[in-house]
């Protein structure tokens with residue numbers, strides 16, 4: 001299968017990597033949820049050689065992800081496991097880090113709620129969840145283009161933007177706390193969650 005290519009991944013990878021190098025320091029096993037094309041994994045894993053990078057996504061995306069991985073020649077990069085939140089069980093291995101980009105506004109509300117709760121349940125104490133993408137803050141869109149994109153997503157049947165307060169509410173009392181909200185290019189955010 002041909003590699004699939006995302007221009008957005010190409011554009012955002014360096015700013016994301018800069019943050020991952022900070023927040024994933026000392027972590028050993030990372031689960032990526034919704035690896036998509038596989039571009040992020042094949043770029044990030046060789047730059048973060050201290051950790052094993054486990055890709056995952058729905059099975060139909062696996063051939064494309066594997067095509068990127070085959071070219072990365074990276075020993076710490078693992079082929080995708082099937083993980084569709086709401087359908088599949090959380091992988092049995094222990095991960096002390098989770099990364100997911102641009103999935104919260106694609107998933108249905110119940111799926112992203114479940115994802116947050118699964119991360120809270122499975123991360124060990126001190127574990128970190130780096131969640132990248134567009135979000136609203138206190139109900140506010142950060143730009144008109146973000147509002148328009150949200151409306152387009154809803155019209156197409158996707159879940160649409162989630163509010164940071166909503167995410168926090170879903171993991172309240174489950175030990176997952178939002179440590180940082182980092183402004184990223186193109187009106188995106190990196191949310192850094194830590195399991196206490």
Ligand SMILES: C[S@@+](CC[C@H](N)C(=O)[O-])C[C@H]1O[C@@H](n2cnc3c(N)ncnc32)[C@H](O)[C@@H]1O
Nearest residue numbers: 034035036058083084085101102103106107111
């Ligand atoms: C917009 S793409 C983002 C892909 C990649 N992370 C990126 O930033 O380019 C959304 C991804 O979420 C995945 N996805 C959608 N629903 C999902 C679910 N319920 N569980 C796991 N992954 C899901 C899709 O298969 C797709 O790969």
